[in-house]
Amino acid sequence: MNFQSFHPPRRILMGPGPSDISPEVLASLSRPAIGHLDPLFIGMMDELKALLQYAFQTKNEFTIALSAPGSAGMEACFVNLVEAGDKVIVCRNGVFGDRMVQNVNRIGGEAIVVDSPWGRAVEVDKVEAALKANPEAKFLAFVHAETSTGALSDAKALCALAQQHDCLSIVDAVTSLGGVELKVDDWGIDAIYSGSQKCLSCVPGLSPISFSEKAVNVIKNRKTQIQSWFLDQSLVMSYWSGAGKRSYHHTAPVNSLYGLHESLIHLQNEGLENCWARHQKQHEALAKGLDKLGIKFIVPKEERLPQLNAIYIPDGIDDVKVRSYLLNEYNLEIGGGLGDFAGKAWRIGLMGYTARSENVALCLTTLTDALAQQQ
């Protein structure tokens, strides 16, 4: 055994995540680690919290970065809020809605599944019917931006419905945060989680999460103990709490948090609305080019995610050959299909730092080249 240091090439990451990371964020990762209870580190965490509140558009006191990927963020929301026997209305229009169902099942909750077609937004009227039919339901859970299909759902309308029916809302914003309009307080979202490696363009491995006061009260008044020690947010709260003494829960991922802090500084400097507009602009340029190539989107125009473009692989084209060609010849990564769309679709990400004109241009020209290879 005699392994050498690993030196990755510079890829252009236009898949479903991770997205490209700016040189400044990459540089921040290499700063020397300091202790996770160091006063300077705690000061940085306070800033990070304020920056996350800005990104989420919330004043929620409980707004932190969970020390694990988005899938742990999802689980944190469910295991902290839902108790065995609780009814949860779960909207499923892709892989991640289905994962929500699995989370509810593993807690011993009862998932009432509202299915919408893959590649479409969650059907608001179906959700309303489910809420009416299940007045004892305590939660409404849905995915804002379905990473598996590229569909954007109407989070504002769904959260309004949840409130009307006295349900707390649990929202997956893994791919939406920073890429499309998202307003936690205005829309009345109760529990939300995201990922660091999508539109925030930070390293993978962190999950920004936020709980409303109502959600925090539910956690504080549970009848049963939270099944996970690591994800027990009543313990984590006392580490991230601004007031007084921090109590040790686990060792925070110090250097990754440097990266998240830096990437959120960029978001602050650009401005959230400008960032949303940039994603939309680059999406439109890409869509125009794809249209010229005769490539069809899976999702109807008004339900499309600008940051994740799911498109049908043209007839007679070999999925893996094209993706390998782009990767090997141009260092360009695009994503394959997931779940029902495996082998049938590509997913072209324009997330965060990736959403730039030069990448759109490169993607269109190299894709043209790759398709020509096979014709």
Add this chain to the structure above:
Amino acid sequence: MNFQSFHPPRRILMGPGPSDISPEVLASLSRPAIGHLDPLFIGMMDELKALLQYAFQTKNEFTIALSAPGSAGMEACFVNLVEAGDKVIVCRNGVFGDRMVQNVNRIGGEAIVVDSPWGRAVEVDKVEAALKANPEAKFLAFVHAETSTGALSDAKALCALAQQHDCLSIVDAVTSLGGVELKVDDWGIDAIYSGSQKCLSCVPGLSPISFSEKAVNVIKNRKTQIQSWFLDQSLVMSYWSGAGKRSYHHTAPVNSLYGLHESLIHLQNEGLENCWARHQKQHEALAKGLDKLGIKFIVPKEERLPQLNAIYIPDGIDDVKVRSYLLNEYNLEIGGGLGDFAGKAWRIGLMGYTARSENVALCLTTLTDALAQQQ
């Protein structure tokens, strides 16, 4: 809100972790991210697996880095192996043994606790008595290196007992891996977890874990579903598996894994036995100096961890004042006490890259200075 980039000072990290990170490992973190399903990344993961097998001294096929801190590694071992109703003998001689008890309780398992005094090794004869008294127990769980007290337990003897009594062993090696002798296969350890930020001197946030074939079979033949989706290793296995197609589970923490790969290359180059010897040598130099200062160790000599030196705060000395003085005047971090030892002890870490002569010398001279300030 107008925050600036965060530029931490260079601290010398002589607390209970995180430890100092070498410039080479820090530099590796800033390399560009590549996709978590990129063939080059998968090649790096295969190397990482081999390097972890070397560090753990195991041929276990299931040897990976979990995408979350050591406390999630602990939970992964318990939730994957233990089912509701299972009896687990848990040795408790500090904070982390107690956390094991909490993990068993949250699963609905039955923890049979064997208490040993804090600051001492786990008492092997007491464990043997518990195993004899509980023939239906399925697991024996203990902490190899108790980070809260600085005590090293006899993992070899404890695992031999577990085998004699037909129990699987679950071992916490968060602080021991890389710092003291640890031989997973020779000792017959069935499930083991560690942390990246201790003697491996990588960034915090990853947990190297390994399961024996026997443990993997237990996971495969469970009667009930694993309560955590994120920590369900039957799902994770198919992502880390060397053979054939990798299936997506979650987005791996790409850049942190670069760091772990690099830190394990350093371990490979130094040699495991040399690394253990270096920790012992630096510990002896520190102990000699502390003895001259009249400072007493909590743990008897033959049960001491070289990499984590827990010492009594001398009478009349202000805990926080001394630690703040060292941090503010010399950028030197030492740890406070935890649990029963809060306010009564300091913990001086000599882990991984921190375990160097210059740090021992600096620690001794600045501690002398700090104590003189108060006399």
